[in-house]
Amino acid sequence: MGNSKKQDIRFIGYEGENCEVKATSPLITIFNDLICEDGKDSVTKIGILGTKPFKEKPDECPCCQSKQMMGLEILGAYKGVLVWQCMKCSERYLRFDKAKTNRLLEEVKDSYTVPEDWGYLSPDEFS
Ligand SMILES: [Zn+2]
Numbered sequence: 668m669g670n671s672k673k674q675d676i677r678f679i680g681y682e683g684e685n686c687e688v689k690a691t692s693p694l695i696t697i698f699n700d701l702i703c704e705d706g707k708d709s710v711t712k713i714g715i716l717g718t719k720p721f722k723e724k725p726d727e728c729p730c731c732q733s734k735q736m737m738g739l740e741i742l743g744a745y746k747g748v749l750v751w752q753c754m755k756c757s758e759r760y761l762r763f764d765k766a767k768t769n770r771l772l773e774e775v776k777d778s779y780t781v782p783e784d785w786g787y788l789s790p791d792e793f794s
Contacts, residue, residue, distance in 0.1 A: 693738040693748045698775045701741065709772035710765050713750070720761040720768075721751055728753035729760070738762075743775040 701713040717729075727734050733755035738748030749771065751760040761768055 693740040694752075695740045695742055697742050698744060698772065701739075708765075708769050709776055710761070710769050713759060713772070714757075715750065715759045715761055715768075717760060718765050720764050722762065724748075724751055725760065728756060728758060730758040731756040741772070741775060744771045 698713075703714045704712065706712040724736050724738060726736070728736060730753060733753055735754035737752050737754050739750045739752050739759075740747060741749050748762055749768065750762060752758070753760075763771075
């Protein structure tokens with residue numbers, strides 16, 4: 668519904684309001700909801716500009732030093748945390764190297780963009 672969700676991240680299974688969340692309880696999100704800007708690859712598109720992977724959840728955000736770091740699981744891409752996100756400044760970080768993350772995201776991208784495009788066709792475009 669609508670096309671204004673580009674900045675939205677749908678948090679499924681998000682628990683707690685104080686962001687005291689552990690790496691073992693990842694947020695599950697849908698790839699389309701992650702996309703926040705155009706980029707040449709999927710990693711860039713979801714707003715990850717850094718290339719340094721963090722195998723473990725960073726203790727604090729490398730950007731704003733907040734400890735409210737969160738793992739994001741992306742439906743269809745990878746079973747488990749794929750990216751880390753700071754709940755304070757919304758910076759996102761890689762868990763795996765960029766090439767691998769890109770590959771995983773590319774797969775899920777196709778399965779979400781196609782039905783999405785159909786939904787945006789207005790009846791006028793058919794006549
Ligand atoms: Zn931060």
